Amino acid sequence: MPELPEVETIKRTLEPKLTGQSFTEALIYLPTIIRIPGIEEFKKEIVGQKIKSISRRGKYLTINLSNNLALIFHLRMTGRLIYCHADEPIVKHTHLILKLDSGNELRFIDVRQFGRIWLVSVQKLNTVSGLKDLGPEPFDKKFTREFLKKELRRRRTRIKPLLLDQTFIAGLGNIYADEALHRARIHPEKLACNLTARETSKLFITIREVLEEGINNRGTTFRDYVDGNGQAGSNQELLQIYNREGQPCLKCKTTIVRIKISGRSSYFCPSCQKE
DNA sequence: CCGTAACCCTGCGTGC
DNA sequence: TGCACGCAGGGTTACG
Numbered sequence: 001m002p003e004l005p006e007v008e009t010i011k012r013t014l015e016p017k018l019t020g021q022s023f024t025e026a027l028i029y030l031p032t033i034i035r036i037p038g039i040e041e042f043k044k045e046i047v048g049q050k051i052k053s054i055s056r057r058g059k060y061l062t063i064n065l066s067n068n069l070a071l072i073f074h075l076r077m078t079g080r081l082i083y084c085h086a087d088e089p090i091v092k093h094t095h096l097i098l099k100l101d102s103g104n105e106l107r108f109i110d111v112r113q114f115g116r117i118w119l120v121s122v123q124k125l126n127t128v129s130g131l132k133d134l135g136p137e138p139f140d141k142k143f144t145r146e147f148l149k150k151e152l153r154r155r156r157t158r159i160k161p162l163l164l165d166q167t168f169i170a171g172l173g174n175i176y177a178d179e180a181l182h183r184a185r186i187h188p189e190k191l192a193c194n195l196t197a198r199e200t201s202k203l204f205i206t207i208r209e210v211l212e213e214g215i216n217n218r219g220t221t222f223r224d225y226v227d228g229n230g231q232a233g234s235n236q237e238l239l240q241i242y243n244r245e246g247q248p249c250l251k252c253k254t255t256i257v258r259i260k261i262s263g264r265s266s267y268f269c270p271s272c273q274k275e
Numbered sequence: 276c277c278g279t280a281a282c283c284c285t286g287c288g289t290g291c
Numbered sequence: 292t293g294c295a296c297g298c299a300g301g302g303t304t305a306c307g
Contacts, residue, residue, distance in 0.1 A: 001300070032283095059301080076301050078285085093285090112284045114301070130302065157277060166302075173301070223286095262278070264300075281305085289296085 002075040004138065004171030005214025005235065006225050007059050010081055013228035014106075015054040017083050018063065021100045022050045030095035033110065036118045036127060045069065045119055046098065058134045058170030064122075072118040072128055073108070078224040079115030082107045111224065134170040138211055143169065145204045152192040152200055159195065160188035161262045163207075172207065175220055175242045178267050179210040182241040187275040188259075188266040213238065241267045 002010070026043045028034065034042055049065040056062070061081065063071040073081060086105050090097070096108040096117065108117065118128045126132040136143040155162055162168050163177040172180070181188050183206040186199050195203070219225055219233030222243065226232055236243075240250050245258040245267060254271040 003301095074302085076283095077299085110284095111286070112300085114283065116302095155276090161278085164301085263280070277307105279305105279307090282303085283301105286299095288298085291294090291296105 001077050001173050001175065001222075002079065002219075002225055003059060003173035003176050003214070004056075004211050005176070005217075006219040006227075006233065007056050007061050007075065007171075008215050009219045009233065010075075010228045011054050011056045011061055013231075014081065014083055017104070017228070018051045018100075018106065019053060020051065021102055021104075023047055023098050024101050025099040027097040027099070028095075029097075030113065033095050033108070033113065033115055034117045034119070035129070036120055042119050046071065057131065057137070058166055059173070060128070060131055060134075068122045070118075070120055070122050070125065072120070072125075072131070074116045074130070075110070076112070076114035076116070078112045079108065079110040080224065080226055080230075081228060082109065082226070082230050083228050084230065130166060133167045135166060135168045137170055138172070138207055145201060148204045149197070149200050152195055155192040157192055158189045158261060159186060159192045159203075160266050161264070162192050164262075164264065169207070171211065174264055174266075175239065176207075176210045176214060178242045179239060180206040182268060182273060183210065185272050185274075187273045188261055188268050190275055241269065243267065 023046050026046050028039050031039045049069055052064045054063050059074060061073045065071060083106055086103055091109060093111045094107055094109045098106040120127055160177060163172050184202040186203060214220060214235045217233055217235035218227060220235040221232035222236055244256045247256055249256055249269040249272060252271045254269050256267055257270055258265055258267050
């Protein structure tokens with residue numbers, strides 16, 4: 001599941017390879033993944049465009065093109081963006097191939113077909129669903145301890161779903177939200193407004209810690225995630241709580257529990273994270 | 276404002 | 292061995 005650290009890793013692996021190249025052709029195998037524009041316009045508009053830079057906002061990856069065009073990807077759960085040579089065999093679930101003038105290609109592969117792609121002018125970024133409503137970036141100056149404290153105080157929702165709410169804070173997904181809560185010793189069902197000042201301060205720190213470690217370890221690979229070169233990450237080896245139901249907490253040996261909160265799995269330690 | 280659930284989709288684990 | 296079934300999950304949308 002590509003969350004902020006995974007998308008950031010893809011960005012960092014693709015940027016040096018793609019920058020300066022131009023798209024020469026688009027092969028679309030699954031039209032539904034492209035939200036804007038229609039597939040014929042998509043092909044027509046992208047051919048000849050030069051790649052200026054790559055950027056990330058939350059879990060959205062944007063390839064900034066000449067003529068103020070933005071090619072935007074959201075990988076959702078199983079989406080992959082891979083840079084490879086045109087000779088590489090085309091694997092199952094390859095939905096889009098963008099050919100480059102170097103003879104290499106950028107391929108979009110997605111087993112579950114949840115990923116989405118937009119090609120829009122930068123003036124129309126607000127037509128990309130979700131993008132304009134994103135909350136602050138966890139590493140942005142605007143995301144401060146005071147901001148978190150203020151926002152949590154007025155929210156009467158449970159802390160776990162709030163951390164997953166991309167309009168609240170951008171980039172956290174199920175893995176890193178659970179890791180941040182465990183490290184801050186906060187029960188995932190605790191009401192946001194009931195967090196103590198100490199807990200809020202700790203959470204502010206641990207959100208950044210788990211994301212930074214995820215980036216340093218080049219992402220978490222359970223099954224599908226790989227970087228822009230097709231390489232798996234290693235952060236899964238360092239997770240303390242996620243996907244460890246029935247196993248002992250690494251801090252206190254208590255058996256880790258999994259519950260459903262708003263339809264999402266939440267892993268936590270009943271001893272370290274009391275309600 | 277908040278919670279829940281359905282939806283999109285395929286692979287995989289389980290039970291018969 | 293094979294089939295049916297349920298689950299997994301990010302984000303959007305609908306509804307109470």
